[in-house]
Every structure is written in structure tokens, then in C-alpha cells.
Amino acid sequence: MxxxxxxxxxxxxxxxxxxxxxxxxxxxxxxxxxxxxxxxxxxxxxxxxxxxxxxxxxxxxxxxxxxxxxxxxxxxxxxxxxxxxxxxxxxxxxxxxxxxxxxxxxxxxxxxxxxxxxxxxxxxxxxxxxxxxxxxxxxxxxxxxxxxxxxxxxxxxTLGRKSARERVAWFLLFMRQRHCRTEEPAPEGSVIELPLSRGDIADFLGLTIETVSRQFSQLKNEGAITVPDGRRFSVRDLRQLEAAAGRA
Amino acid sequence: MxxxxxxxxxxxxxxxxxxxxxxxxxxxxxxxxxxxxxxxxxxxxxxxxxxxxxxxxxxxxxxxxxxxxxxxxxxxxxxxxxxxxxxxxxxxxxxxxxxxxxxxxxxxxxxxxxxxxxxxxxxxxxxxxxxxxxxxxxxxxxxxxxxxxxxxxxxxxTLGRKSARERVAWFLLFMRQRHCRTEEPAPEGSVIELPLSRGDIADFLGLTIETVSRQFSQLKNEGAITVPDGRRFSVRDLRQLEAAAGRA
DNA sequence: CGGGTTCTTGATTTGTTTCAATCGATGTGG
DNA sequence: CCACATCGATTGAAACAAATCAAGAACCCG
Incomplete structure (x- = not known):
């Protein structure tokens, strides 16, 4: 009908x-x-x-x-x-x-x-x-x-079995996948908006603000991501980020 | 129709x-x-x-x-x-x-x-x-x-925001509620079968076997529950168990 | 420019994991 | 019937990851 x-x-x-x-x-x-x-x-x-x-x-x-x-x-x-x-x-x-x-x-x-x-x-x-x-x-x-x-x-x-590092890396990949209304994940290097504050990310991942912030810094220092400001990031090295997320 | x-x-x-x-x-x-x-x-x-x-x-x-x-x-x-x-x-x-x-x-x-x-x-x-x-x-x-x-x-x-103690207490209340095919929770004092081993409980609660075991022991020592054997328990003091679960 | 908020970084504490040993039940074979 | 092996559960001690406590730094907005 x-x-x-x-x-x-x-x-x-x-x-x-x-x-x-x-x-x-x-x-x-x-x-x-x-x-x-x-x-x-x-x-x-x-x-x-x-x-x-x-x-x-x-x-x-x-x-x-x-x-x-x-x-x-x-x-x-x-x-x-x-x-x-x-x-x-x-x-x-x-x-x-x-x-x-x-x-x-x-x-x-x-x-x-x-x-x-x-x-x-x-x-x-x-x-x-x-x-x-x-x-x-x-x-x-x-x-x-x-x-x-x-x-x-x-x-x-993620909450039950992953480390803080894995959770944050997973979250970033998650954000990349649904950065907007499109279906395709954002290409490597493109800037992705974060709809959540650090506190929100912490509440999503079952962590504290400080731990989330530290993991951001660490992934940044290792060259996996770029963080222009608190509400944006880009994937610099996808392999590295995926490795950090413990994809299994 | x-x-x-x-x-x-x-x-x-x-x-x-x-x-x-x-x-x-x-x-x-x-x-x-x-x-x-x-x-x-x-x-x-x-x-x-x-x-x-x-x-x-x-x-x-x-x-x-x-x-x-x-x-x-x-x-x-x-x-x-x-x-x-x-x-x-x-x-x-x-x-x-x-x-x-x-x-x-x-x-x-x-x-x-x-x-x-x-x-x-x-x-x-x-x-x-x-x-x-x-x-x-x-x-x-x-x-x-x-x-x-x-x-x-x-x-x-439970996995994101509760302590080991709260998780285990929550799990016991969860088991009590669906101890069998009936709708009512088991009455205080009645023995409830655990369908899961300690290892399974750990994998359910995002903990380790040892931590689960320790929390069982602690709740038992405090008088909240009774543990006849590894696959059974009963609620001795519901108030206490609920308090431990951090009901909110 | 000031005041507030968010984010970052450091030092310390704490809860949970990890490692290791023991206990208890269950089952097997001598 | 009793050593003996096995498996799950418990307990203890040590190590570790994340939380907490505490400053600063960066950012935003009036």
C-alpha cells in the first residue's frame, strides 16, 4: 500500500x-x-x-x-x-x-x-x-x-574493558565517523568539531575531566592527532589512533 | 484482524x-x-x-x-x-x-x-x-x-560510574529481581541461584574475578548477604544491600 | 581589560588489578 | 578408602592506572 x-x-x-x-x-x-x-x-x-x-x-x-x-x-x-x-x-x-x-x-x-x-x-x-x-x-x-x-x-x-587511553582514542574515532550528517568518516587530516566539552566526554567515557585531558595531550604529543582548540581536533595518523583504540 | x-x-x-x-x-x-x-x-x-x-x-x-x-x-x-x-x-x-x-x-x-x-x-x-x-x-x-x-x-x-562494591551489590539485586521466570523479586532470605561463575560476573561487571570475590566476602562479612556456596546467595539485609548498590 | 569558565598540568592518594599462594570441592585411580 | 590432580573461589602483597587535590594557563564574553 x-x-x-x-x-x-x-x-x-x-x-x-x-x-x-x-x-x-x-x-x-x-x-x-x-x-x-x-x-x-x-x-x-x-x-x-x-x-x-x-x-x-x-x-x-x-x-x-x-x-x-x-x-x-x-x-x-x-x-x-x-x-x-x-x-x-x-x-x-x-x-x-x-x-x-x-x-x-x-x-x-x-x-x-x-x-x-x-x-x-x-x-x-x-x-x-x-x-x-x-x-x-x-x-x-x-x-x-x-x-x-x-x-x-x-x-x-568500552566502559567495561578499555583503558583511559583506549576510551579516548575510541571516542575520537567515533566522532570522526559521525562528525556530521554524512555517512563517510572524515578524511585523515580534516578538522572535526567536538559537540562535547571535556566534562561531557568524561561523562560519556566513564572517566574524569583530568584523565580525558591528559589522554588528549598524550595522543597529541605522540602525533596521532592535532588539537587546534578544546572543541576541535583532526586525525593526523589514523593507524596510530586506531592502534591506541585497541580495535578488536 | x-x-x-x-x-x-x-x-x-x-x-x-x-x-x-x-x-x-x-x-x-x-x-x-x-x-x-x-x-x-x-x-x-x-x-x-x-x-x-x-x-x-x-x-x-x-x-x-x-x-x-x-x-x-x-x-x-x-x-x-x-x-x-x-x-x-x-x-x-x-x-x-x-x-x-x-x-x-x-x-x-x-x-x-x-x-x-x-x-x-x-x-x-x-x-x-x-x-x-x-x-x-x-x-x-x-x-x-x-x-x-x-x-x-x-x-x-553501572560500568561507567560505580565502584566495585556498588557493581557487585547492584548485580545481586539484579539477580534477585530476575531470579527466575516470575515477576516478583525473591523475598528477603530466600536462596537465589547464580547462573554465572565469578569469572562471568567479572566479565559482566567490568571487574576481575578477584575483585568480585573480595566484594562478595565483604558484603557477606557485613551481614548484607549469605553465601552458602559459590553458585548461591541470599539477601540477609535488603536495606544494607541497596545502600551498598548506591540506588539513585 | 577583568572575571569567569574551561582546559591543562603536576603531585599525591586510592581503588582495582596483577601476581602469587592457599583453600575447598569434586573426581580419579591406585 | 585414601592420596592426588583439577578447577573454581578466596585471600594476601605489590604494582599500577586513574581519581583526587591543587595550581596555573588559555579562552570567552561583557
């Missing part, structure tokens, strides 16, 4: 798709792309486009019960919190991806903007309804969960 | 459901339960029931491309491997759950029996076909992936 409008006479003009949607990554290659025009309009009707500065919490907890956020641009950190101010970032989200996904039990994970972030706030119940009536949407969300699961498990190995 | 056989005359007797299936947890409350009798028969037609002793690898790598395993009984460990013999267990699987799930990109995760394990080997392509034609099945698999994701992220916090 190809996407089509239901119960509309052929002569009758369809309301146009929201302008936001047609240029959105979630439409181009995410969940919204598999919706029928009608369904997309239905979803967009209650959607709310919002911009968040770095550090601000997406999805205020007060309304979190029935909201989820489709990430449109920027990078969001999903973090879990422990007593004593300890925190662990469990995932980095980039477009297209949906934060606080449908059907997931509500947990205590917070979503905070790492960079400036644009999101499309959606009613989770609407998305769940759509997923129930549109198999392709459910499949899309399913695939996305599986990708998140793979990412989480890779991070798990 | 209620589950029903397709293209069968009402007078014609349907072939019976496989006997294995009707008493299987995957049928009772897992993925198989949402299949139509017809679909279930189709899936069962190429399914292969097998038993694995502890330590043996489920899904031999040679045929791993198009096989997945529905766990029927026992506990399986999913592990990732690094150079130097390091390994990290990224999940513990119990029935009903499907290992090497449909639609997941093939990764280097291995599934090894922790206890004696019964599985139902299935063609992944068959399961994927069924998921494409049966929305309820896809939803079931989706929910299951989301549960796995939640588990992975909880472990992530």
Missing part, C-alpha cells in the same frame, strides 16, 4: 505538507518519511518546533509523560544520574532520531542539549497511535531502537 | 500446533504468541530445537548469517571480545527472548550458554518475513529491543 490520502476526492486539493517537514532529516531518512501525507499532517498538527541552547534540558520533566522529541539538528546527550552528582551519558543523539521513544517505559534518563539543538516536540501517544496503524513506521522505530542498542553495547565494551 | 488460518475451509481440520510451541514461554508471553496458528506452523516447520551445555556457543558462527535463537530455558550470555582475551558480557538473556534478533546488523557479539540452555533455532529470514506481514510480531520484537536497550543503558551507568 503506497502512501496516499484517505477519503479525499481526486479533484479536492490536499492541504500542503508543513514546510518544516519537507526539509527535515526525519522526513528525508527517518520516521516521518514513512508516513502518508495524511498521517504526517496529523502528526504535525500537534507538533511544536523548538530551539534549545547548549546545556538546556529538552523535554521538561513536568510534561515528560506524553512528550517525545524528534531531533532536527544538533547533538543531545542522554544521561543517567546517580547520587553524589555522578552522571553517565548513555547515548549521543543526532538527527534523525527520536528521544524518549514511543513504547519505551519511562525511565530517569534526561535529554540535554550538548550543542544548540532544534527539536520537534511530539505527543508520544499520537506517535504510538500512528505506529499502531502504520506498520512501516513501527518498523522504522524498531530499526532505530536496534541501532541504539548496538551503540549502547559498543559503549558498554 | 484476529489470528486465524488463511485459505482453509471450515470443515477441514487444521494441522495441530507443534507440541513444543504450546508450552514454550515464547508462545505464552513472547514473540511466537502473537503469530496466527498458520504462521506459527510456518515458523516451526524449519525450527530446530537444541540443547546446549554450559560454556558452549549457541549459533555456531559458520551458520550464524541466517540463524537466530529463541531462548526456551536457561541463561545465555552475550559477549563482545577484545584483543588480549578481554571480554565484556553485554547482556544476559533468559526466556522468552530472541538472540541475534531480526533486522539487527550482524555484529561480533557471541551468544554462549551460561547454564544449560534450550533454544529453538530459527531462520532469521523467515522471522523477518513474518514480522513484515504481521504487525503484532514486529511490535513484539520492537518492545523486546526497547527492553534490551533499557537494560544495556542501566549496565552502562
Amino acid at each position: 503506497p502512501p496516499s490520502d484517505t477519503f479525499r476526492l481526486s479533484g479536492e486539493p490536499a492541504p500542503p505538507l508543513p514546510r518544516h517537514c519537507t526539509s527535515c532529516l526525519s522526513y528525508e531518512r527517518g520516521a516521518c518519511g514513512v508516513l502518508t501525507p495524511d498521517q504526517l499532517r496529523r502528526l504535525a498538527a500537534t507538533a511544536l518546533r523548538r530551539r534549545f541552547p547548549p546545556g538546556s534540558q529538552i523535554l521538561p520533566p513536568t510534561r515528560a509523560e506524553d512528550l517525545c522529541a524528534s531531533l532536527v539538528s544538533g547533538v543531545a546527550k542522554l544521561s543517567c544520574h546517580l547520587e553524589g552528582g555522578r552522571q553517565q551519558i548513555v547515548a549521543l543523539a543526532t538527527a534523525p532520531s527520536i528521544v524518549a521513544a514511543p513504547f519505551a517505559d519511562r525511565d530517569d534518563t534526561r535529554a540535554v542539549a550538548a550543542t544548540e539543538v532544534d527539536v520537534c516536540l511530539l505527543r508520544r501517544s499520537t506517535l504510538e497511535d500512528l505506529a499502531r496503524e502504520n506498520h512501516a513506521l513501527e518498523h522504522e522505530l524498531h530499526e532505530s531502537s536496534l541501532a541504539d542498542l548496538r551503540d549502547a553495547r559498543e559503549l558498554l565494551v | 484476529p489470528p486465524s488460518d488463511t485459505f482453509r475451509l471450515s470443515g477441514e481440520p487444521a494441522p495441530p500446533l507443534p507440541r513444543h510451541c504450546t508450552s514454550c514461554l515464547s508462545y505464552e508471553r513472547g514473540a511466537c504468541g502473537v503469530l496466527t496458528p498458520d504462521q506459527l506452523r510456518r515458523l516451526a516447520a524449519t525450527a530446530l530445537r537444541r540443547r546446549f551445555p554450559p560454556g558452549s556457543q549457541i549459533l555456531p558462527p559458520t551458520r550464524a548469517e541466517d540463524l537466530c535463537a529463541s531462548l526456551v530455558s536457561g541463561v545465555a550470555k552475550l559477549s563482545c571480545h577484545l584483543e588480549g582475551g578481554r571480554q565484556q558480557i553485554v547482556a544476559l538473556a533468559t526466556a522468552p527472548s530472541i538472540v541475534a534478533a531480526p533486522f539487527a546488523d550482524r555484529d561480533d557479539t557471541r551468544a554462549v550458554a551460561a547454564t544449560e540452555v534450550d533454544v529453538c533455532l530459527l531462520r532469521r529470514s523467515t522471522l523477518e518475513d513474518l514480522a513484515r506481514e504481521n504487525h503484532a510480531l514486529e511490535h513484539e520484537l520492537h518492545e523486546s529491543s526497547l527492553a534490551d536497550l533499557r537494560d544495556a543503558r542501566e549496565l552502562l551507568v
Whole structure:
């Protein structure tokens, strides 16, 4: 069944798709792309486009019960919190991806903007309804969960069994691979933006700021990377960096 | 659309459901339960029931491309491997759950029996076909992936930010919660079987055998737990154990 | 230019690993 | 039935990697 409008006479003009949607990554290659025009309009009707500065919490907890956020641009950190101010970032989200996904039990994970972030706030119940009536949407969300699961498990190995040096090197390779919306890793030598501060990197890798900083310095001194400033780096010697990451 | 056989005359007797299936947890409350009798028969037609002793690898790598395993009984460990013999267990699987799930990109995760394990080997392509034609099945698999994701992220916090003591205490509470197929945690004082050796626990928690052992001893000496033997424990003082786990 | 924040670097401490030895259970063969 | 080997678990001592504590240096923004 190809996407089509239901119960509309052929002569009758369809309301146009929201302008936001047609240029959105979630439409181009995410969940919204598999919706029928009608369904997309239905979803967009209650959607709310919002911009968040770095550090601000997406999805205020007060309304979190029935909201989820489709990430449109920027990078969001999903973090879990422990007593004593300890925190662990469990995932980095980039477009297209949906934060606080449908059907997931509500947990205590917070979503905070790492960079400036644009999101499309959606009613989770609407998305769940759509997923129930549109198999392709459910499949899309399913695939996305599986990708998140793979990412989480890779991070798990990193946190459980790698040294500080390996973690930081792994992180840099990770950043290189998804430096932006493209699929190809950045070529050797090109400058890559870091969406995270040293503190965030530490919270992602299960280390302290100081240890992360030291490993940056060491990799820099060994000639594996270049660090123009705190928020940028480039891979100078890929072999060396991969060796440091303990690729296995 | 209620589950029903397709293209069968009402007078014609349907072939019976496989006997294995009707008493299987995957049928009772897992993925198989949402299949139509017809679909279930189709899936069962190429399914292969097998038993694995502890330590043996489920899904031999040679045929791993198009096989997945529905766990029927026992506990399986999913592990990732690094150079130097390091390994990290990224999940513990119990029935009903499907290992090497449909639609997941093939990764280097291995599934090894922790206890004696019964599985139902299935063609992944068959399961994927069924998921494409049966929305309820896809939803079931989706929910299951989301549960796995939640588990992975909880472990992530444990590995990234908790001390050895907290990890072991967390693990014991984790075991208590899913000591068996029931939903309720084991009551205080009851004996709980450990499906994992000290070495496995270490590989799950990102620690060494010695450290795990030491934390067991310490919790035992403090009166939080009782340890009749290496493969059993009981919670003597739940408050104390929870405090040690740093619940937050 | 000043004040705050983030990052870097150094010195010291601490928790966990590593190395090594012992213990306990289980099983085997003389 | 009792040495004896084996394997997992425990315990101790030493080494080490990362955390913590403590200054500085670089950077940003008003």
C-alpha cells in the first residue's frame, strides 16, 4: 500500500505538507518519511518546533509523560544520574532520531542539549497511535531502537574493558565517523568539531575531566592527532589512533 | 484482524500446533504468541530445537548469517571480545527472548550458554518475513529491543560510574529481581541461584574475578548477604544491600 | 581589560588489578 | 578408602592506572 490520502476526492486539493517537514532529516531518512501525507499532517498538527541552547534540558520533566522529541539538528546527550552528582551519558543523539521513544517505559534518563539543538516536540501517544496503524513506521522505530542498542553495547565494551587511553582514542574515532550528517568518516587530516566539552566526554567515557585531558595531550604529543582548540581536533595518523583504540 | 488460518475451509481440520510451541514461554508471553496458528506452523516447520551445555556457543558462527535463537530455558550470555582475551558480557538473556534478533546488523557479539540452555533455532529470514506481514510480531520484537536497550543503558551507568562494591551489590539485586521466570523479586532470605561463575560476573561487571570475590566476602562479612556456596546467595539485609548498590 | 569558565598540568592518594599462594570441592585411580 | 590432580573461589602483597587535590594557563564574553 503506497502512501496516499484517505477519503479525499481526486479533484479536492490536499492541504500542503508543513514546510518544516519537507526539509527535515526525519522526513528525508527517518520516521516521518514513512508516513502518508495524511498521517504526517496529523502528526504535525500537534507538533511544536523548538530551539534549545547548549546545556538546556529538552523535554521538561513536568510534561515528560506524553512528550517525545524528534531531533532536527544538533547533538543531545542522554544521561543517567546517580547520587553524589555522578552522571553517565548513555547515548549521543543526532538527527534523525527520536528521544524518549514511543513504547519505551519511562525511565530517569534526561535529554540535554550538548550543542544548540532544534527539536520537534511530539505527543508520544499520537506517535504510538500512528505506529499502531502504520506498520512501516513501527518498523522504522524498531530499526532505530536496534541501532541504539548496538551503540549502547559498543559503549558498554568500552566502559567495561578499555583503558583511559583506549576510551579516548575510541571516542575520537567515533566522532570522526559521525562528525556530521554524512555517512563517510572524515578524511585523515580534516578538522572535526567536538559537540562535547571535556566534562561531557568524561561523562560519556566513564572517566574524569583530568584523565580525558591528559589522554588528549598524550595522543597529541605522540602525533596521532592535532588539537587546534578544546572543541576541535583532526586525525593526523589514523593507524596510530586506531592502534591506541585497541580495535578488536 | 484476529489470528486465524488463511485459505482453509471450515470443515477441514487444521494441522495441530507443534507440541513444543504450546508450552514454550515464547508462545505464552513472547514473540511466537502473537503469530496466527498458520504462521506459527510456518515458523516451526524449519525450527530446530537444541540443547546446549554450559560454556558452549549457541549459533555456531559458520551458520550464524541466517540463524537466530529463541531462548526456551536457561541463561545465555552475550559477549563482545577484545584483543588480549578481554571480554565484556553485554547482556544476559533468559526466556522468552530472541538472540541475534531480526533486522539487527550482524555484529561480533557471541551468544554462549551460561547454564544449560534450550533454544529453538530459527531462520532469521523467515522471522523477518513474518514480522513484515504481521504487525503484532514486529511490535513484539520492537518492545523486546526497547527492553534490551533499557537494560544495556542501566549496565552502562553501572560500568561507567560505580565502584566495585556498588557493581557487585547492584548485580545481586539484579539477580534477585530476575531470579527466575516470575515477576516478583525473591523475598528477603530466600536462596537465589547464580547462573554465572565469578569469572562471568567479572566479565559482566567490568571487574576481575578477584575483585568480585573480595566484594562478595565483604558484603557477606557485613551481614548484607549469605553465601552458602559459590553458585548461591541470599539477601540477609535488603536495606544494607541497596545502600551498598548506591540506588539513585 | 577583568572575571569567569574551561582546559591543562603536576603531585599525591586510592581503588582495582596483577601476581602469587592457599583453600575447598569434586573426581580419579591406585 | 585414601592420596592426588583439577578447577573454581578466596585471600594476601605489590604494582599500577586513574581519581583526587591543587595550581596555573588559555579562552570567552561583557
